[in-house]
Amino acid sequence: MALPPYVGPADIAWHYGFRFYCALVLIFLMLPILVIIPLSFNAEPYFTYSEGMLAFEPEAYSLRWYADIVTNGMAAPNAPFSWSWIQDSWSNAQWIHSTKNSFIIGIAATLIATTLGTLAALGLTRPHMPFRQAIMALLISPMIVPLIISAAGMFFFYSKIGLSHTFPGIILAHAAIGTPFVVITVTATLAGFDSNLMRAAASLGATPPRTFFKVVVPLISPGVISGALFAFITSFDEVVVVLFLTKFEQRTIPRQMYAGIREQISPTILAVATLLVIIAVLLLLTMEMLRRRNERMRGLSPG
Amino acid sequence: MAEAVITAAPTEVSDAVNLKARLRSATARSRRNAFLLTAPLLIMLLITFIVPILDMLFRSIDDPIVGQAVPRAAIALEDWDSGAGLPSEEAYAALVADLAALRTGGSDGKALIGRFATRLNFEQPGVRSVITKTARKAPKLKEGPYKDALIKIHKKWGQPEIWAAIQRLSAPYTVVHFLASLDLHYDVEGSIVGQPEMRQVYITIWLRTLYISGLVTLLCILLGYPVAYLLATLPQRTSNLLIILVLLPFWTSLLVRTTSWIVVLGRNGVLLETLAWLGLVGDVDRPQLIYNMTGTIVAMTHILLPFMILPIYSVMRGISPTYMRAARSLGANPARAFYKVYLPQTVPGVGAGSILVFILAMGYYITPALVGGQNGTLISNFIAFHMQKSLNWGFAAALGAILLAGVLGLYWLYDRVVGVSNMKMG
Numbered sequence: 001m002a003l004p005p006y007v008g009p010a011d012i013a014w015h016y017g018f019r020f021y022c023a024l025v026l027i028f029l030m031l032p033i034l035v036i037i038p039l040s041f042n043a044e045p046y047f048t049y050s051e052g053m054l055a056f057e058p059e060a061y062s063l064r065w066y067a068d069i070v071t072n073g074m075a076a077p078n079a080p081f082s083w084s085w086i087q088d089s090w091s092n093a094q095w096i097h098s099t100k101n102s103f104i105i106g107i108a109a110t111l112i113a114t115t116l117g118t119l120a121a122l123g124l125t126r127p128h129m130p131f132r133q134a135i136m137a138l139l140i141s142p143m144i145v146p147l148i149i150s151a152a153g154m155f156f157f158y159s160k161i162g163l164s165h166t167f168p169g170i171i172l173a174h175a176a177i178g179t180p181f182v183v184i185t186v187t188a189t190l191a192g193f194d195s196n197l198m199r200a201a202a203s204l205g206a207t208p209p210r211t212f213f214k215v216v217v218p219l220i221s222p223g224v225i226s227g228a229l230f231a232f233i234t235s236f237d238e239v240v241v242v243l244f245l246t247k248f249e250q251r252t253i254p255r256q257m258y259a260g261i262r263e264q265i266s267p268t269i270l271a272v273a274t275l276l277v278i279i280a281v282l283l284l285l286t287m288e289m290l291r292r293r294n295e296r297m298r299g300l301s302p303g
Numbered sequence: 304m305a306e307a308v309i310t311a312a313p314t315e316v317s318d319a320v321n322l323k324a325r326l327r328s329a330t331a332r333s334r335r336n337a338f339l340l341t342a343p344l345l346i347m348l349l350i351t352f353i354v355p356i357l358d359m360l361f362r363s364i365d366d367p368i369v370g371q372a373v374p375r376a377a378i379a380l381e382d383w384d385s386g387a388g389l390p391s392e393e394a395y396a397a398l399v400a401d402l403a404a405l406r407t408g409g410s411d412g413k414a415l416i417g418r419f420a421t422r423l424n425f426e427q428p429g430v431r432s433v434i435t436k437t438a439r440k441a442p443k444l445k446e447g448p449y450k451d452a453l454i455k456i457h458k459k460w461g462q463p464e465i466w467a468a469i470q471r472l473s474a475p476y477t478v479v480h481f482l483a484s485l486d487l488h489y490d491v492e493g494s495i496v497g498q499p500e501m502r503q504v505y506i507t508i509w510l511r512t513l514y515i516s517g518l519v520t521l522l523c524i525l526l527g528y529p530v531a532y533l534l535a536t537l538p539q540r541t542s543n544l545l546i547i548l549v550l551l552p553f554w555t556s557l558l559v560r561t562t563s564w565i566v567v568l569g570r571n572g573v574l575l576e577t578l579a580w581l582g583l584v585g586d587v588d589r590p591q592l593i594y595n596m597t598g599t600i601v602a603m604t605h606i607l608l609p610f611m612i613l614p615i616y617s618v619m620r621g622i623s624p625t626y627m628r629a630a631r632s633l634g635a636n637p638a639r640a641f642y643k644v645y646l647p648q649t650v651p652g653v654g655a656g657s658i659l660v661f662i663l664a665m666g667y668y669i670t671p672a673l674v675g676g677q678n679g680t681l682i683s684n685f686i687a688f689h690m691q692k693s694l695n696w697g698f699a700a701a702l703g704a705i706l707l708a709g710v711l712g713l714y715w716l717y718d719r720v721v722g723v724s725n726m727k728m729g
Contacts, residue, residue: 011637022533025526026548029608032563033555035573039566047566048576116344123340128333135341137718142352144714146666148683149356149703152690156362157355176352179344237556240668244690257558261565261673270566273559280554284547287554 033277040065040270047267065271069095072268095272098256105167105252106235109174113231116175117182118224124183125190136183143180147240150177155244165247173241178231185230189223189294222294226287233283360707363480363700369472372419373401377473385467385493394466395449402434402441425695426468426479433457433465467493480701485509505685505702512682515600516664520611522604523660524653527611531652534612535619546616553609561670564602568592568674594676602670607663611656618652655721662713666706682706 007015043062044050052060071077073094079085090096123129124136142150154173155164163169197219201211239254246255253272260269370377375397383390405412405419420434437456444452453460471489472479482488482495486503490496497503530549534542552560567573570589578584592598622645630640668683675684682702689699 014637018529019533022530025530025608026545028526028605029552030548032560032567032605033552036559036563036566046571047569048571048573112347116347120341120344123337126333126337126340128330129337129341130334133718135345137714138353139341139344139348141714142348144662144710145356146668146683146706146710148666148668148686149359149707150352152686152699152703153355153357153359154351155690156696157358160358172347172351176348179348183344233554237558239558243687254556254558257556257562258669258673261558261562265565269562273556273562276556276559277551280551280556280559284550284554287550 036270037274037277040267040274042267042270045267047265047270065267068266068268069093069271069275073097095253095256095268098251098253101250102236102252102254105171105174105250106232108167108171109178109235110228110232112171112175113178113182114224114228117179117227117231118186118220120179121183121186121190124187125193136187139183140180142177147177147238151241151244154241158245164245165249167250170242170245170250173245174235174238175231177238177241178234181230181234182224182227185227186220186223189220193219219297222290222297226290229283229287236279356707359700360704361700362697363704364476364478366422366472366477366479366697367475368415368418368422369469370475372405372415373398373469373473375401376469380466380470380473383466383470385463385470389450389461389463390466392448392450395453395460396447398469399441399444399449399453402438403444406438406442422472423465423468425698426472427464430459430465430468433459477697480697481705483698484701484705508680508682508685509705511596511678512665515596515603515679515681516661518600519603519607519664520657520661522600523608523611524657526604527608527656528615528649528653531612531615531619534616535622536624549609549612552605553613557606557669560606561602561673564598564605564674565593568598568601593674594679596675596679598674598676599671599679599681602674603664603667606670607660610659610663614656614659615649615652618649618655622648651721655717658713658717658720662710662717665710665713 038053039047039049041061041063042050042053043060043064050060070089070093074088074092076085076088079088120139124132124139129135150173154169158164158169158173163172193216197215198211201215202208206214236252237254239252239258242250242252242255243258246252251259253276257269257272260266376394379394379397380390383394402416405416408415416435416438420431420438423434424431437453437460440456450460459465467489471477471493479489484505486498486506487495488498534546534549537545565572569575570591570593572593575584575589575592579586579589584590592601626644626648627640630644631637635643665681666683667681668687671680672684672687675681683706686699686702686706689695689702
């Protein structure tokens with residue numbers, strides 16, 4: 001927005017000063033993330049820009065840390081590229097191991113959290129839901145309780161019932177932590193839901209299951225999917241509970257990064273971080289697409 | 304309600320009582336169905352989340368070891384007054400009998416001696432060896448007087464302190480962990496006193512946790528409010544683009560963001576290298592920006608800032624610009640119009656964001672653990688320490704219980720101010 005012609009110098013200074021301040025804050029938000037991306041292509045094992053990198057010399061850049069992701073931990077990383085090399089990498093490389101675990105745990109936890117969370121949200125938005133406030137507060141609480149407390153509680157209890165250091169244990173733990181996001185997003189979607197549509201479907205002869213799958217599901221699906229994405233990223237990013245509940249067998253990407261930062265810090269972490277930033281960008285784009293789709297569908301329904 | 308009436312069988316309109324009864328049963332059915340939909344999630348959360356936390360909280364007061372290890376001595380000490388000299392010969396005899404029974408009781412008994420010694424040692428540093436030594440010799444003590452025999456084994460048995468500790472700990476429940484969380488303990492007479500100055504640790508940690516959380520919240524307001532205002536007043540198309548700069552960090556892994564701060568703030572990191580290149584800092588005497596409180600505060604502010612910007616932004620979007628125009632046209636200067644008209648309308652957003660950021664900051668663990676060094680760690684790091692390293696689980700549980708109480712209090716406040724149902728994501 002351009003400044004109108006009548007403003008004085010003080011207003012102009014304020015206008016630009018304010019924007020400058022906001023620009024600084026936005027730089028503060030973005031810059032740290034952007035800084036590590038070029039560094040992940042550093043040919044040297046350091047965390048600073050070498051002189052060669054600043055002069056844009058091609059030999060100062062390399063993909064060695066990306067190669068390290070797929071080779072670190074392999075039995076024979078220098079063997080010629082072949083089917084057995086791929087098998088070796090797939091079953092022995094540490095980062096591949098944690099990536100597989102992250103996806104197994106994340107997807108399983110998301111499925112549980114999304115199914116149960118959506119059902120609960122459907123119940124919570126029913127007109128006769130008893131103790132709505134109290135139950136809602138209870139269902140949201142895994143998001144509020146500090147992770148260290150959840151992790152400590154789960155550590156003791158899961159050890160007692162034999163779930164610690166197992167996949168079902170960590171999956172259930174992540175499902176519990178992910179449900180609030182599903183409940184919140186689906187409840188928000190259902191709050192704008194026009195229940196006349198269900199009556200219309202019923203009056204036109206649809207059975208309740210048919211109404212649910214043909215009318216309700218398409219309308220709430222953007223909310224369900226964005227809740228599922230939240231639950232997935234929560235599990236994918238979670239490390240405190242993983243620290244307490246898992247061993248090497250269930251080690252995930254954040255756990256491996258945590259170990260890397262604490263013990264043997266190598267620029268491979270920056271390469272992994274860059275890949276995770278790309279995943280974040282993809283998730284952000286998906287969420288934006290869902291939001292637009294949701295707004296379009298809301299535009300069709302009155303009220 | 305209307306659905307229920309539609310799906311119910313056709314009703315005799317004349318029969319009013321019947322109609323009421325049907326309505327009531329339809330409502331009851333609807334309530335039950337709604338509740339049944341939430342039941343699976345409630346049950347899962349109960350088993351995987353609520354019960355584990357309650358179980359942990361119970362550990363903070365649960366203290367059965369001493370009562371289990373030396374039951375006879377516990378009974379013998381019941382009526383002993385710790386202010387009036389040493390206990391009677393019976394108590395000594397009971398203790399010897401207890402320890403001898405444990406010592407000859409196989410591996411379970413020996414393990415219990417170890418736990419008993421550790422438990423007492425936590426109460427009175429240095430008595431672990433007294434217990435183990437005494438337990439080793441106890442089976443050989445066949446006859447009295449046991450009092451002299453025990454004092455001969457170790458002179459601490461001739462002082463009332465160790466007996467007072469056994470007497471106090473023989474109760475199955477205890478508040479010592481909570482006292483220790485606040486730097487308090489029992490003295491010999493059994494009254495609660497503060498730790499000496501040099502052994503006060505936890506008060507400092509609690510204050511530091513509150514201080515860092517408060518400071519991070521304040522920084523988030525100062526950095527976030529103007530950005531939220533800019534986003535809310537720019538044309539939709541531009542603000543949609545700029546908000547990506549807020550949302551991308553929000554979606555990026557916590558560890559990635561912490562790693563990037565290690566890279567930026569490190570001793571040979573990007574920031575200090577740039578400043579050195581500009582000649583603003585020397586090569587030798589560089590300020591320490593990470594692995595201390597500064598590092599924790601910067602990284603936490605960065606990570607929590609989106610949680611402040613987004614609620615304020617969503618409130619600001621709903622404020623009509625006509626109020627400000629009206630204030631200006633009535634003669635208020637921009638500062639006054641902002642202070643009197645705009646600011647009060649944004650308070651709900653600032654309140655929501657502040658409580659959220661404060662709650663999240665209080666329980667922060669990973670970032671302080673990685674960049675906090677010595678003086679930038681929070682209470683969560685001490686909970687983890689006592690869980691994993693010192694294995695003092697009761698104490699970890701007590702610290703956790705206090706933290707949880709604080710957070711739930713704020714959560715309750717949040718629910719009152721914002722309403723949990725109005726919480727939005729993204």
